[in-house]
Amino acid sequence: MSKAEKTLLNVPKIQADFPILHRKIRGKRLVYLDSAATSQKPRQVIDATTDFYMRYNANVHRAIYELGEEATREYEGAREKVAAFIHARSPNQVIFTKSTTEALNLVAYGYGLKGPIQAGDEIVGTVMEHHSNHVPWHFVRDHKGAVLKYVDIDDEGNLRMEQYDELITKRTKIVTVSMCSNVLGTINPIKEIAKRAHEAGAVCVVDAAQAAPHLPIDVQSLGADFLAFSGHKMLGPTGIGVLYGETEALEATEPLLGGGEMIREVHLGRASWNDIPYRFEGGTPNIAGAIGLGVAVDYLTDLKMEAVRAHEMEVTRYALDEIHRIPGVRTYGPEDVKQKAGVLAFTIDGVHPHDIASILDVEGICVRSGHHCAQPLMERYDLPATARASFYVYNDSDDVDVLMAGIRKVQEVFA
Amino acid sequence: MSKAEKTLLNVPKIQADFPILHRKIRGKRLVYLDSAATSQKPRQVIDATTDFYMRYNANVHRAIYELGEEATREYEGAREKVAAFIHARSPNQVIFTKSTTEALNLVAYGYGLKGPIQAGDEIVGTVMEHHSNHVPWHFVRDHKGAVLKYVDIDDEGNLRMEQYDELITKRTKIVTVSMCSNVLGTINPIKEIAKRAHEAGAVCVVDAAQAAPHLPIDVQSLGADFLAFSGHKMLGPTGIGVLYGETEALEATEPLLGGGEMIREVHLGRASWNDIPYRFEGGTPNIAGAIGLGVAVDYLTDLKMEAVRAHEMEVTRYALDEIHRIPGVRTYGPEDVKQKAGVLAFTIDGVHPHDIASILDVEGICVRSGHHCAQPLMERYDLPATARASFYVYNDSDDVDVLMAGIRKVQEVFA
Amino acid sequence: MSASSDLYQEQILDHYKHPRNKGPLPGASLQARDSNPLCGDEVTLRMKVEGSHLISEVRFEGRGCAISQASASMLTTIVKGKAVRDAEALDRDAILKALGIPLSAARLKCALLPLNVLKLALGNKTDVGV
Amino acid sequence: MSASSDLYQEQILDHYKHPRNKGPLPGASLQARDSNPLCGDEVTLRMKVEGSHLISEVRFEGRGCAISQASASMLTTIVKGKAVRDAEALDRDAILKALGIPLSAARLKCALLPLNVLKLALGNKTDVGV
């Protein structure tokens, strides 16, 4: 196979759903290759949030009037859609947060800093985590005296699984890992890691920010106790995220935000908590955001996540093949697209990644450059920065061709 | 004056900007009187978030490409608008959160639980607070051993200011109070309370969720060290809130959420923080929400907050006059509209507030019934619940007339 | 009267204003209490059971909205004189039929509270699915 | 070449590929270093000053993108031989004019890093407003 035309997705039809893709940048077609940072949104999602504000905007859960009933029904409907999307047993295992970052902090505070974690308890992470799955655990160490440990990677960017043998001990209480690296694209063996965590009596916390948009997820078969992701990376609005929790794990978790909605009773100086999941949703939630995320999930479900994954494998395979034909370009992460999501970090000899991004920008191509919020990973590779292209349902081999032409142009400029 | 026609606001023109107000509920005109729960949104705000997704959706702060530059410019532009709206000295004093609730928790964790508060330090609240300004302080008590104290109200719903003399001591570190009660409408003398807090060396934390939408706010003249409010109550989108902080207070505050954007450097097991305000904005923010809030602030600024306040005083005065003409109806909170925002809590003898709300709903009138997330206040009045009508820029004396007719209908049904 | 009567039909208002079987029941053999924390509605139900078969007496006490209190009153008239087994078989549809009004999700909680209390009193912990 | 040349004009690329005054400067009397934490750009500037008036020698070291490194190289050519007072008076406009290219907010940080380092070295803590 040379090109991705044989894909299971009808990319031109999909592109037609995304108004922004019809924009021109300095006269050039917009080639958006930064979906790992945030995805674009289809008309359906945009319309759903507009429709909420135009027709039935109201606060949820407490109103007796019609608008409030409708808003509550749609908000809870979105929870059901998300639960089905990740194959949760019950919608009550789905908590709406504002982002993956809030979701991971909810676990770090609720299960760690304010929860059952004790001094000397161990938390095992990895060197490939996003800052959002590093910093919250520092808090648990600083305030609870937990001990932090990290699994290393090999040079191809795969977790050195054998290190878990040593790093997981009887004191391990939390094993946390990203399902998919936002730099290398590495897809980690969550099932195996969760199994090892459970054998040691620890919970497994999964950062699925880069996985939920791109891979079919079944929280039950994965064995994840907590799993976090963001709406804005999966065709949904900004300001909405999800924390899935296994019921037992959620019951051991203290709320992060105290306030309205999350209580059963409040008296001066004391309070009791509402049921799960409301306990973890203090304050007026991002109602429009949740409803929009529900529609994004509908959109992905219609495409079928298996097809999304197959499509991205094709595009990534094509991109790897093409980029390797350009001398002086290095890539990072697994070569086998079965182990890799549609994330392509690369550098060009003699050119700083910022200059790559700037020159590509002139060509209408959006790629990211920098440390991608994964400084410990960059240190592991001894790199100050990389450029990164990432693919989604609206990208195809044409976009890859434009990127390759852009990379050649960068090389010309710096020749 | 009998009717509010003489208002400074052109209400029909304003109503024309709110698509939802043209909706019919069971054939009746929608009379939305629950803006204290969440406000409706003008076309301008809805369009601004749509426009973001259609034209320049991108993640903020790190992208080199055009879309990212535009998104960052608009997001930071919204911060500047909010800063100007509350007369902050600098946009760097404005932190975007997801809600008032998150903003107050940020202070409770960042300045309390993880901050300078010590065992035995005292936090002075009031009995009229919303749950979101109660529960976070319980956390500080539970984890830091702080002592919680509460100022009572008199029967008209005004703070018993003289109690501060006794309750504020040398151990007082935080004095927290809502600028405006969401049940009674009471407008509290923040300037005076902040002064007393400062005299004792304490910071003053202001819950302005019900104030920012309705009153001109000048954080400098108020002397607030922290001030929190929500976009969704002031014509903005859901999922966006604001914490204002005096620079010195922010410098003493630890971040709540650890993750992307909020760091300067991350290494395995250690990290340093980004500048204020980014330090407090971990994770991808609600970009569309912030931009929408910026446009909501533009809308209110165009109307002029002084005019908004004057209009609401008129409508409230008219509503109080009218409701007092109906026997068997009780109201709560100050009678003097100079002391009261446009919030009208009431009960009807022999009718449960839920039944009031249900019958009004049939008439197309949206009011709230329940404890309004202020159970300690309800206990203070020994009430299980009240009905509550609340007014905003799109309400006028016609709406009050419809409400009064509705109340009479309730009485008929239960006669 | 207008459309308000959809929800507040005469029958409901009649039960609310003139509740049947309201008051204490000294010597009750079964009793339970529950409340709807979000609304503040409260219902206590007490019963006398003859030979563990027949519900010979039933009384309720409570406070709350018309829907919850009328529902409690109606429930007592349904249950009184019934076999325990038949009372146990009562489900939400039976109550909603008795009320005979369209209910929104928020008001459903009010309407079903008394049935929940009945189930509690009969020692059946299964929630009626509010 | 295409529109890429807007940003990467020959002059910039020339300074990037053939930096002027790059390398260590033993015996420097003034020196400073700064980095752009978000980008990883780094610049160290060293100067010799004669009789505290004239900048007789200037060298830089650094790593980073073409904009930051070309800007550093150009800055050394501007500063060399100048009176300290004149170097102190250099502002962001002077640098942007020398670069002669349109810069987005993100790239502005790169372009102005060397000027910031100069100000630091001259003991002037005022930020140039990046």
Ligand SMILES: Cc1ncc(COP(=O)(O)O)c(C=O)c1O
């Ligand atoms: C006085 C007051 N404080 C805090 C809040 C909480 O606001 P939010 O739910 O937007 O976090 C509210 C709104 O319900 C309020 O009225």
Ligand SMILES: Cc1ncc(COP(=O)(O)O)c(C=O)c1O
């Ligand atoms: C692997 C990973 N984890 C966490 C995050 C944080 O997501 P958010 O910024 O939406 O909180 C990201 C996104 O940048 C990510 O790629």
